[in-house]
Amino acid sequence: MRIDLNADLGEGMGDDGAVLDVVSSANIACGGHAGDAASMRVACEQAVARGVRIGAHVSYPDRAGFGRVPMDLPAGVLLASLEAQLDQLTTAALAAGGRVTFVKPHGALYHRAATDPEVAEIVVTMARPAGLAVVGLPGSAILDRAVAAGLLAVPEAFADRGYLPNGALVPRGQPGAVLDDPDLVTQRMVSLVRDGEVAAADGSRVTVAAHSICVHSDTPGAVAIARSVRTGLERAGVQIAALT
Template sequence: MSSTARSAAVDLNADLGEGMGDDAAMVQLVSSANVACGFHAGTPALLRRTCEQAVAAQVRIGAQVSYPDRDGFGRRFMEIETDDLIADVLFQIGALTAIARSVGGTVDYVKPHGALYNAIVSHHEQAGAVVTAVGESGLALMGLPGAVALDLARAQGIPVLTEAFADRAYTPEGTLVPRSREGAVLTDSATVAGRVVDLVVSGELTAIDGSTIAVQADSICLHGDTPGAVDHARAVRTALAAAGIRVQHR
């Protein structure tokens, strides 16, 4: 075991409150919870219960904001006017903040979901809208390394959290392979766990074409709705522990 691994720590996050996975199990295995805000999934009662579980587990809460797209689970790109998108994001943050506060918690960061997450990697207008809303909320922004939104946030003094994905394939350019493409979602727990350890130790991942790419990540996502999500998370925790890597948010 390397000295780097012994001293390393990593934040594990999961998308929760969507009504699709075993949130009660996942919240025991991660250090940050991206809680849905109702626009792509979740009901107020479910979100409150999820926040309550996160508080009990001492897990950090983030607002998982989305396009208003419940029918498409927030995975369809939408053309939205800048002022409307700012208001949509602020509305979601405000709602989840109130819900978290009701159970003794706080919302500490914002992570866009699905198509919005991918859009603000390169869509300047929507990235600007999201950053404006996050800045007005006083929270940190979590996103993909190299995203336009993160560059804008840094320029405005907004705290940034970079993220990698344990169970998603990457292009050679460092972006996520579209879910419509075969092999975009990884389903083998051992493979997922091995990728996480490699990423923490080396800062690198293998892209879908076999090339090696550098990925700087403050947090690693384990999707709560991926088939076998809890098994993946348990395998990741076991592999990290074996490598001497702590799980904690920064």
């Protein structure tokens, strides 16, 4: 068994270096919701030093709302913003001796692209010229579009987020949305990799077919959670390895 372990980084919170010691892929904020040229440079240098893959964590241009506020932007405006974000991270990655290998939308853009084919197509259009892999929810519109475009589509699960019975995430702000008990999170992820299922918020079992697992760097105790998940998976015979 093998799975990728990714984390959202470069957002100005948590201990990015400690998280990078654990994960195999880093989703680095590119200036849309967080991050700037300096933070991108540092994150890329740290990732390259550890052999961690670099991904563009693009978002709506919404620093005030941390990219978690839905925005209805004209297609051309959104595409231009995403391309600018990717260009900034590409520059930082190349300067650090690495390269961007995948894209994972952030926050409101992530969820919109999961259900809106037009927004999904915009993200894929941005990723296509560089042949970037695309990370998203299993069964989502963005992964369908990525496959149609000949790109690697990577379905992911969230270690530190609760699930609804239909496979969607429990909305932030609701009870059970964020999970911060390392032992509980680890048990859930071992179950996911072994059985393809996790417990939903109502106690039912929900199928989550994932090739990558995400740990958010802004979750309380993120470093401990990431370490626990990796250790638990490896003890269960699972190899942690990047997919790109």
